[in-house]
Amino acid sequence: MRFTTRLLHDSFAPDKATGAVTQPLYQSTAFYQETAEDMEKVFAGRKPGFVYTRVGNPTIASFEMRIRALEGGVGAVACASGMAAVSQAVLNVVSQGDEIVASGGLYGGTSSIFRDLAEFGITVRYAKGDAPADFEELITERTRLIYVETIGNPKLNVVDIKALAELAHSHEIPLFVDNTVTTPYLCRPLALGADVVIHSTSKSLNGNGNSVGGIVVSGGRFKWNPVRFPKFHDFQFGPMSFSVRLRMRMVTDYGGCMAPFNAYLTGIGLDTLxxxxxxxxxxxxxxxxxxxxxxxxxxxxxxxxxxxxxxxxxxxxxxxxxxxxxxxxxxxxxxxxxxxxxxxxxxxxxxxxxxxxxxxxxxxxxxxxxxxxxxxxxxxxxxxxxxxxxxxxxxxxxxxxxxxxxxx
CATH class of the missing domain: 3.90.1150.10 (Aspartate Aminotransferase, domain 1)
Structure with missing residues (x-):
């Protein structure tokens, strides 16, 4: 399938219960399970289903599947805003004493949250140029990820994603790419070797300026070695490790989930991307x-x-x-x-x-x-x-x- 056909049909079909061709809006806080045993199984992850919208919601899940398919990832987790997506994706990996190497032309909101990371003992070092060598000279034994944007906002600089992915992997660290400005229509960073893709869905994915949101997509190829990345000690789930931990320990626990109505509105806007x-x-x-x-x-x-x-x-x-x-x-x-x-x-x-x-x-x-x-x-x-x-x-x-x- 080509892009727009995939956008409209891959991981998206008429609602099985009603036949609705637009994803229904499930504006519900919580969901009924017929028995206490069923509720236990859903909470334990042994049975598919929904119990509470902060944990999962059918409208949000549909939206996540569509973005995952467009980016070519293995898992996607929707968040309350683009900044929620940035902060939760990064904090899903780094801890006190860790370092991040980032592009120098980042969006102001991202550079602001990166400045705040110093309060958690996390250091961000900014590359002075866009060449891989500019990033490599900043990598230390404490570096845990490289963070860039497909097109810097507002510097409009463009990094070579494939080259940076090779650099990151040679140092056994992941490459995170904010794909907000280009969207998967112009660029699919995972296909170029990136490991995690981040979006503010409030922008071009929505296209109408009517809802705020964010989403994080994992490529599933990076090996989250628990020795180097201790947060993943209890989250060794193969390709799904990053997404599972992000949903359980970050979005669910910290509460930065997307609202169902925002997922519904953005899903409608997505059709014409x-x-x-x-x-x-x-x-x-x-x-x-x-x-x-x-x-x-x-x-x-x-x-x-x-x-x-x-x-x-x-x-x-x-x-x-x-x-x-x-x-x-x-x-x-x-x-x-x-x-x-x-x-x-x-x-x-x-x-x-x-x-x-x-x-x-x-x-x-x-x-x-x-x-x-x-x-x-x-x-x-x-x-x-x-x-x-x-x-x-x-x-x-x-x-x-x-x-x-x-x-x-």
Missing amino acids: ALRLDRACTNALELARFLQAQGLAVNYPGLADSPWHETAAKQFGNHFGTLLTVRLGTKEKAYRFINALNYALNVSNIGDARTLVVHPASTIFAHASEEEKQYAGVTDDLVRISTGLEDIEDLLEDFGQALAKLVE
Whole structure:
């Protein structure tokens, strides 16, 4: 099956009980079992079923199966938000004294939680470049994982996932990849050698900006040696080790589960993922070329002069994502530009049906250190753009008139 056919039909079929072709919403806190013996078996994992939505829910389970199939993983666990997915996936592995090696251009929310990990005695070291050698020089005996994004947000840097996976495995550590910006339509990190994939489902997977969520998908190939990874001492379940521990010890115990209604809404949005990204990625490339033609400093992996163009083309095919950034010269001009736009909305989100703009330095990086801003390519004059589904002619006219007002 090709992508959209797999999206609509693999691990997804009409509801057996009712024949509903859309996954029914089971907005229930708990679930009945006929006998006490049945309840015991479900709790013990000896019988399939549902008992409590924090542990599992049919609507959420359906959504998890669909994302697992799209990413080519063995297990998927839905979470309350993208940040819940990031934090719970990472804390499923690391403990006090452990270290993480991460890409320098991470999303502000991720760099914020990584800063907070210091309170737990966990150190995060940031690579100064995107080459495997930049990561390898930071790996020590205490390193327990490498963490990157398919496309950095808002730096828009692109790492070679296959090369980093080989590096990680040569040091017997896993590679975690945040695939939020590209989604499995543009990139399947597990197929390139990554071990764990993370999404904020609030973004392109949902596509309508109507629900918050996250999901973690395990590839099932990494060997969680309990000597090196003590948290897995009691979770030796072969390919399912990571997902089982994540669900039982992190999501269930800490309570960061996805809401059934959010899984339902995101599942509906998921149906049109490929169609939406085709349009939005095309709009992003056209808008990037337009802004560059105006003499502006534009960052977009799809532009031939991008330092990440070759790697992006190799990993993502004919699409380069829906994010681009532009520098306007000063913070005051950046604000005036944002305020002058009519169709592009001043919203701190990405992956929506509508085109969105934001000033990263004063929003998603408002509490970041100067060093973190430098790593992420965040400057006071930078504007991030997330292209939507509007007619490109209207977008070009809108951005053109906003630029014209800067010189009035």
